Amino acid sequence: MDHDFWHAKWESGQIGFHNDQPHSKLVAHLGALTLDPGARIFVPLCGKTVDIPWLMAQGFRVAGAELNRSAIEQLFEDMQITPETRDAGSLTQFSAPGLDIFVGDIFELDSDMLGPVDAVYDRAALVALPAEMRADYAPHIDRLTACAPQLLITFEYDASTVSGPPFPVPGDEVARRYPKHTARLLEKTRVDGLKGVSPALELAWHLTKA
Numbered sequence: 001m002d003h004d005f006w007h008a009k010w011e012s013g014q015i016g017f018h019n020d021q022p023h024s025k026l027v028a029h030l031g032a033l034t035l036d037p038g039a040r041i042f043v044p045l046c047g048k049t050v051d052i053p054w055l056m057a058q059g060f061r062v063a064g065a066e067l068n069r070s071a072i073e074q075l076f077e078d079m080q081i082t083p084e085t086r087d088a089g090s091l092t093q094f095s096a097p098g099l100d101i102f103v104g105d106i107f108e109l110d111s112d113m114l115g116p117v118d119a120v121y122d123r124a125a126l127v128a129l130p131a132e133m134r135a136d137y138a139p140h141i142d143r144l145t146a147c148a149p150q151l152l153i154t155f156e157y158d159a160s161t162v163s164g165p166p167f168p169v170p171g172d173e174v175a176r177r178y179p180k181h182t183a184r185l186l187e188k189t190r191v192d193g194l195k196g197v198s199p200a201l202e203l204a205w206h207l208t209k210a
């Protein structure tokens with residue numbers, strides 16, 4: 001899945017993954033992370049998700065990473081915040097009080113640039129990547145965040161009928177990609193309308209350092 005694929009999605013407005021309401025599994029399960037007020041949550045491959053303003057409204061600080069600059073310009077516009085921008089290696093950091101978004105390739109982000117985070121919220125990030133990229137992505141997230149706890153949302157469906165993204169990531173793969181964590185299933189629900197595949201399941205996982 002190369003960068004052009006995602007830039008084309010944003011340019012053509014084919015962003016069916018974007019929701020206008022905070023994700024129901026985030027709202028239901030954020031508490032499982034038992035975070036202190038003001039904790040900093042990393043949202044990889046964040047797009048312009050409304051989960052970011054929702055997390056900030058709960059009193060958390062947020063850091064994000066996103067390839068597409070216009071997605072992040074839209075995010076700040078939607079939040080009616082004017083960010084400060086600065087170079088951060090090959091990425092550009094968009095900042096406002098309690099919010100830092102790194103625009104560019106997440107694989108070019110390092111832990112010094114990101115700074116300390118208390119948790120990761122992964123919705124439509126791991127599952128957005130094909131298997132060979134997931135193999136690099138998961139250890140990169142662990143390196144970036146010192147194996148911070150995660151709220152991770154995945155899909156399961158029969159991949160022989162359609163191709164991703166989103167890709168199915170079964171529970172045994174979650175455990176395999178994150179061997180330094182213990183994965184606890186929080187919720188599993190049936191989803192309708194996932195590329196017309198039926199049945200399709202959406203799962204919420206709580207990952208903690210083993």
Ligand SMILES: C[S@@+](CC[C@H](N)C(=O)[O-])C[C@H]1O[C@@H](n2cnc3c(N)ncnc32)[C@H](O)[C@@H]1O
Nearest residue numbers: 006017045046047049066067105106123124128
């Ligand atoms: C399926 S979307 C999910 C967006 C967001 N998490 C949400 O729930 O709306 C995946 C996002 O990852 C971004 N992306 C893909 N590859 C990336 C990379 N290597 N580095 C940073 N962002 C990337 C895409 O531009 C896209 O916005």
